[in-house]
Amino acid sequence: MAVTGRRLLLDLAPLRGSAAFRRLWTGGVMSGFGSQLALVAVVFQVWEETRSTVWTGAVGLAQALPLLVLGMFAGALVDRADRRALYLLSVAGQAGCALLLAAQAALGYFPAAGVIGLVAGQSVFATVAGPASRTFLPRLLPSEQLAAGLALNRVAFQGAMLLGPALGGLLLAGVGAGGCYLVDAVSFAAALYAVFRLPPMRPDTAERPADRPGLRDVREGLAFLARTPVVRAALLTDLAATVLSMPISLFPLVNAERFDGGPRTLGLFLSAIAVGGVAASVCSGAFTRRPNQSAVMLGAAATWGVALALFGLVSGPWAGLALLALAGAADTVSVVARGTVVQLHTPDRLLGRVGAAEQIVGQAGPDVGNLRGGLVASVSSGSTALVSGGLLCVAAVALIGCGTPGLRRTGGAAPGRPPGSTTPGFPLD
CATH class of the missing domain: 1.20.1250.20 (MFS general substrate transporter like domains)
Incomplete structure (x- = not known):
């Protein structure tokens, strides 16, 4: 009965079996909380400066529009380049935008349009980082642990959504919007470290055309x-x-x-x-x-x-x-x-x-x-x-x-990835 009960709980095998996944998950937890803190600060700052729901609604548009316009092109780029290098550059760009947000908050006044522009810039980098990060799990985990790895990522996401806004409100009251942005920038460090420790992650070159990525x-x-x-x-x-x-x-x-x-x-x-x-x-x-x-x-x-x-x-x-x-x-x-x-x-x-x-x-x-x-x-x-x-x-x-x-039908995997395997030649740790 005890064994059955344990099998109902969150499967921690990916965290135990892969040091690389463990570092990546920890980095995702920290950056996820930082992003929620920054979102609370952005909405509050824009509202304080404009007292307009149109402007606060524009924050969501600034986050969504780059993904909708550039998403598939970003995915094409991810399938042509070293995914690890792209992710590192993208996360560094997100951290840079967070530092710029912290700097403008420290100056005391910055137009709402400028704040939203920095949010849009951060979203452009996130549009590349998102599909790049989605390619990591199949290389870090055997196929039978993919679902467990995704469940662990989901826990991290929900934890940030559940607790992040409340913590953001407390931090905002204590140190202001600039402090929230600064914490957000620092929170990317763990994600950068986790991916920096990975070997290069070049896509499968089979049948890949030699021209540049595009339409x-x-x-x-x-x-x-x-x-x-x-x-x-x-x-x-x-x-x-x-x-x-x-x-x-x-x-x-x-x-x-x-x-x-x-x-x-x-x-x-x-x-x-x-x-x-x-x-x-x-x-x-x-x-x-x-x-x-x-x-x-x-x-x-x-x-x-x-x-x-x-x-x-x-x-x-x-x-x-x-x-x-x-x-x-x-x-x-x-x-x-x-x-x-x-x-x-x-x-x-x-x-x-x-x-x-x-x-x-x-x-x-x-x-x-x-x-x-x-x-x-x-x-x-x-x-x-x-x-x-x-x-x-x-x-x-x-x-x-x-x-x-x-x-x-039960089971099934992509061509070249039999059940129980990771990507050939890629270590779990």
Whole structure:
């Protein structure tokens, strides 16, 4: 019984077995917290200078626009160059932008447009760093530990999302925005050290054209997504969950319609999703050890839709919070399983472009989904938007599962990467 119980918990084998992954994960934890501190400081500083929600909304646009415009080109670059070197340069660029933000805060006044411009610059570097970092895990971990490694990364991300803003508020009150930016800049040091310790990570040169990266490489990446049903279905599953049933924009309306309408209940909505996600991560051994991650992905995405549809129907706040926690847990399971499916079925030479596509879907999908929910609620009600979105999500996931036979097969890996192996010639430590 004790052994079974341990197998339900977060699988720490990647941290125990690979010193390189352990350093990379630690660096990701520290830089993730630093980024959350800086985000709180940016939003606060822009609001203090402008008192305009248009300007604070522009912060999100500055983060998203470089990814949407440059994402696939960044992925093409990652698939042509030494990924380790690109990541080091990109993270150094992010740290440099954080130092510039700290410097402008120390000067006492800086136009809001300048602050947002530095945020956009940092996002440009992050657009390259994101797909580069997504290529590391298949080289650091054997294939059967990929899901566990992604679950550990998810824990780090959720921990930063859950605690980072609160710590940012405290630090902002104590040392001001400049102190938050400075901590953010320093936090990149651990990530830089972790990747600096890695050997060069050049992509697989097989069938790689000799010309410079450009539209041809982007088209090649898109063509791979079009002709690879399993990877395409994984990204479509993410879009089905986020575009059709993203609930965040509906929370204030639902809170006013069916609960007390106060800020305390509204804050609990967001916290419940995060708590469910953390709980799923802690118990991720229950699903990361399963051989067929495709089925796990589909089941979790459908559970997300069902939980949100039921949330739209319940009348009690505690039942609603429990359903949001269930949705948060399902989201974590789906994200980890989807990432595993994508990486196992993507050849090394295409990991950068596919990682960029996954990053774009992961960021743009929720934004579009929140807009969809708001539009539906504007002509009906929050409950109608939630229920219809959840049911549409379940129907779309069912169609994806039925229309993609490869999702129902267990195991599977990208060509040249048999189960149980890392990339040939690459050490675990």
